[in-house]
Each structure stands twice: as structure tokens, then as C-alpha cells.
Amino acid sequence: MPYHTDKASFGNRAEHRINSLSTTKTVETISRLRCISCGANPETPARDFRCTVCGDLLEFLFPGWTAGECPYDPAALKLLWLKRRTSSEALDQSGVWRFRELLPQISAEHAITLREGNTPLYHLPRCGRATGVENLHVKHQGMNPTASFKDTGMTFAASSAHESGFRWVACASTGNTSASMAAYAARGNMHSLVLIPDGKISWGKLSQALDYGALTCQLRTDFDGCVKILNDLVRQKPVYLLNSVNPYRIEGQKTAAIELMEQLGWEPPDHIIVPGGNLGNSSAIGKALVEMRELKLISRLPRLSIIQAKGANPFYRSVREFGGKKIEPMTADTLATAIRIGNPASWKKALRVLEATGGEVEEVTEVEIANAKAEIGADGIGCEPASAVTLAGLKKLRRSGFVKAGELVVLILTGHLLKDPDFTIKFHRGDLFRGTPDESEASQAKYLQRAPVVLDADLGAVIGALDGAEAERDKPRGPRGLTEENGD
Numbered sequence: 001m002p003y004h005t006d007k008a009s010f011g012n013r014a015e016h017r018i019n020s021l022s023t024t025k026t027v028e029t030i031s032r033l034r035c036i037s038c039g040a041n042p043e044t045p046a047r048d049f050r051c052t053v054c055g056d057l058l059e060f061l062f063p064g065w066t067a068g069e070c071p072y073d074p075a076a077l078k079l080l081w082l083k084r085r086t087s088s089e090a091l092d093q094s095g096v097w098r099f100r101e102l103l104p105q106i107s108a109e110h111a112i113t114l115r116e117g118n119t120p121l122y123h124l125p126r127c128g129r130a131t132g133v134e135n136l137h138v139k140h141q142g143m144n145p146t147a148s149f150k151d152t153g154m155t156f157a158a159s160s161a162h163e164s165g166f167r168w169v170a171c172a173s174t175g176n177t178s179a180s181m182a183a184y185a186a187r188g189n190m191h192s193l194v195l196i197p198d199g200k201i202s203w204g205k206l207s208q209a210l211d212y213g214a215l216t217c218q219l220r221t222d223f224d225g226c227v228k229i230l231n232d233l234v235r236q237k238p239v240y241l242l243n244s245v246n247p248y249r250i251e252g253q254k255t256a257a258i259e260l261m262e263q264l265g266w267e268p269p270d271h272i273i274v275p276g277g278n279l280g281n282s283s284a285i286g287k288a289l290v291e292m293r294e295l296k297l298i299s300r301l302p303r304l305s306i307i308q309a310k311g312a313n314p315f316y317r318s319v320r321e322f323g324g325k326k327i328e329p330m331t332a333d334t335l336a337t338a339i340r341i342g343n344p345a346s347w348k349k350a351l352r353v354l355e356a357t358g359g360e361v362e363e364v365t366e367v368e369i370a371n372a373k374a375e376i377g378a379d380g381i382g383c384e385p386a387s388a389v390t391l392a393g394l395k396k397l398r399r400s401g402f403v404k405a406g407e408l409v410v411l412i413l414t415g416h417l418l419k420d421p422d423f424t425i426k427f428h429r430g431d432l433f434r435g436t437p438d439e440s441e442a443s444q445a446k447y448l449q450r451a452p453v454v455l456d457a458d459l460g461a462v463i464g465a466l467d468g469a470e471a472e473r474d475k476p477r478g479p480r481g482l483t484e485e486n487g488d
């Protein structure tokens with residue numbers, strides 16, 4: 001048995017082909033690039049991954065799947081994917097590469113994996129009761145190797161960079177993409193260049209990029225400004241762009257939805273709710289859902305809804321104000337820095353997903369985000385602020401009647417709590433909104449705050465704190481307590 005490194009092979013290639021063949025009626029997985037607007041089919045993408053005819057985004061298309069005849073036997077495919085979970089091959093152990101039949105082809109010797117994916121699906125009983133949706137679950141993409149959902153797309157796109165022979169990869173980022181890219185570049189022996197907005201990303205994310213050896217440039221602009229510079233850079237320098245306009249990223253990120261369906265026994269939930277920033281993730285999950293239905297892996301589509309922060313809501317406004325006909329870029333501002341994005345690249349793809357699945361778009365305030373994050377935390381699950389927009393959004397969708405009590409709902413948590421501990425500590429100390437116009441609204445949810453207590457090293461003091469906490473627990477909750485949201 002050969003020793004398998006992280007830059008693994010498929011092992012015995014013949015065996016892989018046999019495995020694949022056993023699942024297919026006719027093997028037709030060859031993918032093609034297509035422009036989402038004008039339909040042009042470039043052989044190879046331009047370095048900015050924009051259509052050279054009309055400038056819009058590209059996507060992967062699998063002509064063999066849309067010919068009307070399903071190329072795979074769905075039951076055999078599900079069995080194969082399950083079997084791979086017991087394999088010792090690096091790529092089989094990856095929650096992305098395990099589903100490679102639904103991805104474009106990348107030569108195995110270029111694959112870079114950190115065994116990404118394989119993220120848990122947790123039931124949230126307290127949040128479920130509070131929102132009146134007992135069947136509430138979260139898929140925690142923050143349990144990936146660099147602690148965000150970006151790893152699922154990055155393993156695939158970084159491998160594509162490696163296959164294309166690039167020495168340098170680059171991204172503009174609000175922090176998570178850069179952390180992920182830097183890790184995968186390092187694993188694949190490539191250099192990475194990170195452009196991040198100065199002062200507007202969390203230390204956790206910045207420190208990851210530094211440790212993984214990226215050339216990290218903090219630009220005096222916002223995320224959208226970083227994107228602009230990067231686009232100009234890749235046109236001049238042989239640098240491989242790893243933002244989510246890169247369609248390989250979207251393909252890798254599709255696997256979160258495939259894995260979710262597998263975890264649910266291939267019985268789709270009623271709703272999936274995701275945060276919306278640059279809108280790559282919603283596009284990827286939606287693409288996977290549509291493809292899985294096409295391939296008869298699932299029989300119906302869940303509704304996919306997208307939640308934005310009110311201070312960074314260009315997509316919400318596009319849908320609500322302009323019927324999705326255009327998007328007006330804005331200067332974004334939110335404490336959920338991961339989604340502090342005013343000009344989302346993938347808005348047209350995300351719009352298509354809303355239309356295909358009958359999903360909704362919502363916006364939530366800063367206080368709603370902070371409270372939702374603490375509520376998820378109280379269920380024993382830690383996430384970063386951007387992820388918590390999903391629960392805050394669910395509350396709104398419950399109130400509007402879009403989500404009903406008996407339905408099965410899955411929130412996608414995109415990043416781990418430890419990505420942004422500053423936010424959490426400020427929240428629990430009651431400092432997050434101090435001196436801001438949100439201060440009085442925030443004070444209504446003080447019962448969610450658990451500030452640390454500084455005491456003398458004295459047993460009596462600790463017992464006093466314990467008794468005080470016990471008495472506090474017995475008190476009824478505040479005026480806007482969790483229990484108030486109950487009911488239909």
C-alpha cells in the first residue's frame with residue numbers, strides 16, 4: 001500500500017475508473033465552461049475568469065447530464081460515495097473529492113487536499129423552540145480545516161491552479177478566503193498573495209494567512225476596492241485568481257449541499273438558509289441542488305433563502321427594489337466583517353438560484369445578528385457573526401409565514417466562532433454597541449450576555465457567583481426573550 005500524502009493520487013487509477021464505471025450507464029462527465037449571460041463557451045478561461053465576449057461570469061456545464069438521459073445510476077452513485085468513507089485514500093477521505101463524479105475533471109496528481117468537508121449537521125433544540133421550528137439544524141462549515149466553508153471550494157480551485165502550472169495564486173478577501181487560500185497554496189507548494197481591507201478583518205483570519213506564509217497586503221480600501229486592484233493585477237501578472245468568480249471554487253463548494261443531502265438520507269429539507277456576501281456560496285449550493293435533481297439523486301428542491309446584513313444589502317435591494325433587474329453597488333458597513341461587501345460578483349447566479357428554488361431574500365440588523373449568534377452559542381454551537389445572519393433571517397421568515405412550524409430547516413453556518421473572538425467578547429461584556437445608535441435596542445437582550453466575572457481567589461466569592469447565577473437562571477426572561485418568538 002503506497003504512502004498517501006495530502007497531495008494525493010487517486011491511488012490505483014484503474015480502480016477508480018472501475019468504481020466510476022460501475023455507477024454509470026454511460027460515462028459522460030466532461031464539463032464545459034459557459035458564460036452565464038451570452039452563452040459563449042471558452043476553451044480556457046481568461047485570467048480574470050470573465051467572459052471575453054460580454055464580461056460576465058462563467059460556470060461549468062455538464063452537457064452529458066442535460067441530454068435528457070440520466071448518465072448515472074443514482075443508487076449506485078450513493079453507494080460508491082458511502083463506500084469511499086471507509087477508504088484510506090486521501091481523496092476519498094475528503095468531503096469534496098469523495099463526490100468527484102459531480103465535479104469537472106482535475107488530474108489526480110495535482111489534487112491538494114486537507115480532508116476538507118465532512119462537516120457535521122447539528123440539531124439546535126433551543127433555537128428551534130425559540131423560533132417555533134422544532135426541526136431546526138445547522139450544517140457547520142466552520143468545522144473545515146481552516147474553520148470556514150471556503151476550504152471546500154479552495155481545495156478544488158487551488159488544485160486547478162496547480163494543474164495549470166501557476167507559481168502564484170491570489171485573492172481579495174474579507175478574511176476567510178485568504179486564510180483558506182494561503183493554507184492550500186502552502187500545501188501545494190505555491191506562493192499566495194492576499195489583498196485585504198486594512199483594519200476591517202478579524203485578527204483570527206489575518207493570523208492564519210500570516211502563519212500559512214502568504215504575502216499579505218492590507219490595502220487602505222474596502223473589500224470591493226481590493227477586488228478591483230486584483231482584477232487589474234491578474235491581467236498583468238501570471239497570477240491565478242482564487243476568488244469565487246473562479247468557477248472551480250463554485251464547483252468545490254457544491255459538495256456542501258451534496259454532503260448535506262447524504263446526511264439527510266437524500267430526503268431534502270424544506271428550507272436551506274445561507275448568508276449572502278459575494279454570493280458565491282448561495283450560487284454553489286443552489287447549483288448543486290438543481291444538478292442533484294437533474295441526476296435524480298433527490299426528488300425535489302428545497303427552498304434556498306439568502307440573508308444579508310442590513311448595512312451590506314445590495315442583493316436584498318436588488319430583489320426587493322429592482323425585481324432582480326439590476327444591482328446598485330453600495331458602500332457596505334457591518335460588524336459581520338466577512339459579509340461587508342457592497343458589490344457582489346455572483347449576484348446573477350444567486351438570483352437564478354432564488355428563482356429555481358422559490359427562495360426568499362431577507363436583511364437583518366446588527367443587533368439581530370449579534371443576538372442570533374449568542375442564541376446559537378447557547379445551543380453549544382459556535383459560529384462567527386456572518387453565519388448568525390441565518391438564524392436572524394429565519395426569525396423574520398417565520399414571522400412573515402414563509403417558513404412554517406412543522407418544516408425542516410437547515411442553516412448553513414459558514415465560519416467558526418474562534419475566527420472573530422473580539423466580536424464575541426465585546427458582545428458579552430456589553431461593549432459591542434456602546435455609544436452607537438443601536439445601544440438601546442441591544443440592551444433589551446442583555447439576558448443573552450455572559451460577561452466574565454473577575455473575583456478574588458476566594459472560595460466564598462466563587463460560591464457567591466455560583467448561587468447568583470443559579471438564582472438568575474430561575475428568573476423569567478426579558479421582554480424580548482427567546483420564548484416570545486414561539487408559535488405560528
Ligand code: F0G
Nearest residue numbers: 173174176177277278279280281414415
Ligand atoms: N460567511 C462567511 C464566514 C464568509 O467568510 C463569507 C464570505 C460569507 C459568509 C459570504 O459568502 O461571499 O459566498 O456570499 N467571505 C469572503 C471572504 C468574501 O473573502 O472570506 P459569499
